Amino acid sequence: MGAKVYRALPGFRLSLGFALMYMSLLVLIPLAGCVIKASSMTWDDFWITVTDEHAVAAYKLSFSVALIAGLINAVFGLLAAWVLVRYDFPGRKLLDGLVDLPLALPTAVAGLTFRTLFISDGWYGKYLGFLEPEGSVGHWFGPHGWFGRNVATLDVRAHDGPFAIVLVLVFVGIPFVIRSLQPVLAEFEAELEEAAAILGASRWQTFRHVILPALLPAWLTGFALAYARGLGEYGSVIFVASNIPGETQIPPLIIVKQLQQFKYEQAAAIAIVLLFFSLLTLLFINLLERWSRRYDPAR
């Protein structure tokens, strides 16, 4: 799109005016209220609140589980997108349709069903006893196991622990990577691959040097979207995490706790930190999208 201004078209003022007004009323003014609330604290109070050990641990948890879930989705998403676009097999259409289910299924329902799936007599939990601290695998990562003694203790339970949060975040993030990759994969020009093959590239070389670079922007965007979704997720996490401060407590829960102690300034302070990180993530995604359009002749 050039720098052309379509003066012939009507409704610029009306549409932009309405969009700005609506956005201000619904999003900006309420968020500003949050900032005003927090600004009634002294800077020291603000700083103590947002750098509290448990708050910091909660941000870290949120970032790391969202990151791990995003990475898992990036890997499996690439795989699934590849399979769904390139292969023809019975059930493909159905599988393709199911990819969007996590977008349509309410997160509270997702949280509840994951909670019942992974408890010790749930459909999955029944077979995952080895991940429990008493189980064979769980023991390695516990304080007495090899991994726990020599590297770090890890809670690998599929329920209540950080891995339980990763699992639900993988669920809510599934559509993003797949849906970002599919159109790019589908429009990928066969000629390029053929040329690579004729020039003597192996399949792996073709994938690594021809296909992957073309996929990269969309792949990154999908990953970033899944990550952003994971950062903000609440409804499902709250049902599966064990909420131990400093371990499995996500930042929104700290806001809830501050609210329940009637400390609205502190709640607003934490909210501002989260807003800030959300904005950063979105800015990053926007940059990524712009960067990915760099070579796109259509734009």
Place this chain on the structure above:
Amino acid sequence: MFRSILTAGVLTILGSVVGCSPKTSEHELLNVSYDPTRELYAAINPAFVKDQASKGKQVSVNTVHGGSGAQAGSVINGQKADVVTLALGGDIDAIARTGIINPDWQKRLESNSSPYTSTIVFVVRDGNPKNIRDWDDLVRDDVKVITPDPKTSGGARWNFLAAWGYVTLHKKKGDNEATEFVTRLYQNVLKLDTGARGSTDTFIKGKQGDVFLSWENEAFLVKKLSKEKLQIVYPSVSILAEPPVAVVDRVVDEKKTRALAEAYLQFLYTDAAQEIIAAHGYRPINAEIRKKHAKAEADIPLFTLKDVVGSWDQANERFFADRAIFDQIYRKKGS
């Protein structure tokens, strides 16, 4: 065709908006209560409605349940509760501080405005496989405990205070020992649910933990209703939990429901309600009815909040505020 469907849809929805806009009526009460009273008020409300009907009045009562602190917060922020029936006096004090409830609320009804009391007991699995008898067993390395988060659950605050009182009042040790005791206890906690009901679910359906630190009434109901066989263990000593009730003055004056709201709370003290209270595992304050339902094993010495820490203000400041003792427990663990 499409347009007519659309129009019909819009009209239906607009119609139902009008139909369901909150009408406040002077014959309708909203009781904002805490987590484990769901079954209790589900039984009391119809009894009250029937009682009013016998006096020729058509009334209805709605009840909302949730974490006690969250509920107090919602009333402070404008939830139109006619009466609050919360887990601890501190939460009603918090509402009273904003002027919505008169400061003398606790003196307005019998027995510090608590029509029922309860205590904190242990729920263990059938046969008590870990042989949990008393508070000291909760800090054993091989015992996993389920209790809600004191920051969000009223019942959990009573749990914490009971453990604290066990050390300072029963064993007559100092604050350092008590801090160490609760630290060890909370390090055995597998999951801090936000409400008492969440913990019940974790222990029963989630099959997690060896012992569930619970309200006596919740333990009673869980034992009665759960498929799994459970046992209630009474420790050597526990705390007298007094969940108070109060009329929300500003709301009832605005909605003109004061008479009804006061009648509702008075009803809790009647024999009929006290029977329902006893049947749901609470301790009625009516001595006769309590005696009728009392069980021998439940007769353990109980200390009060006042014995442990003085008042809710002091309890919150010392134990539950930001960076107070409860927060310190999980801080030591991490760093």
Place this chain on the structure above:
Amino acid sequence: MLSNHAANQRIIRKDPLLLRALLIGFTFLFLGFMVVGPTLNVLYQAFYLGWDVFAAALMRPDVHSAFRVTLIAAFFAVAFNMTFGLAAAWAIARFHFRGKALLTALIDLPFSVSPIIAGLIFVLLFGTYGYFGPFLKDTLGLQIIFALPGIILATMFVTFPFVARELIPVMEALGPEEEEASRTLGASAWQMFWYITLPNIKWGLLYGVLLCNARAVGEFGAVNVVSGRIPGKTETLPVSIERIYEGLSEEAAASAFAVATLLVAMALVTLVLKTFLEWKTLNDLKASQKEAAKDAA
């Protein structure tokens, strides 16, 4: 987000059979475990105690009321956010102005903000001690939070980006030529919108509406904070599911999942409609391409 399978399978692009089988197997396993399993589990839990418990749960008056409140909130969220989406997409895709990039980024903000924050800000604004709450209540007698308007606002906030996000790329891809032509031929602004723009973007618009609706129907965190959660009055379906699940009786969990099947059913309908819309868009696109080719020839 079109899944365009137009690319022909050429021999050279075919992976070895073993690899193909392996990858297909992996995909089935991944989506099976992560999507199909959890969904089937909802149905299994719902019917765990038999049809009677399931039916009884769906007949509860509080569930009906929650259903109605959910639909109302979703209706307003869709109506407002659709209007916003149209306006924003028109301004962003058809005009250049300063701060466009910022506007685009801000539109996405509610997407990555925790719904708890959405709840918090409306409490801060409209609570008894909020910035506007006392004024609205004293002068207009309006109760925002702990009543239907609060539920609607919170739902509108969390579903804010959905229509705009879908429409902006669609409008950008279409380009302004047809609209400009219609104006040159003397169409009024309204005629241009009604006869050119709307037919061109209708499937994209519907798709955005669908996503917006799905999210609105399922919103939990924000609504939980502001709704007041009075059974039969200010509860939405997700909130009532949590409450029912927390009952102590044996039927509690099964009843909660029974209500959840309502939401699963809505989700599945959404998916079917969505697939249909994608197919429609694809067909339209192909048809217009064919016409363009014909014109060229």
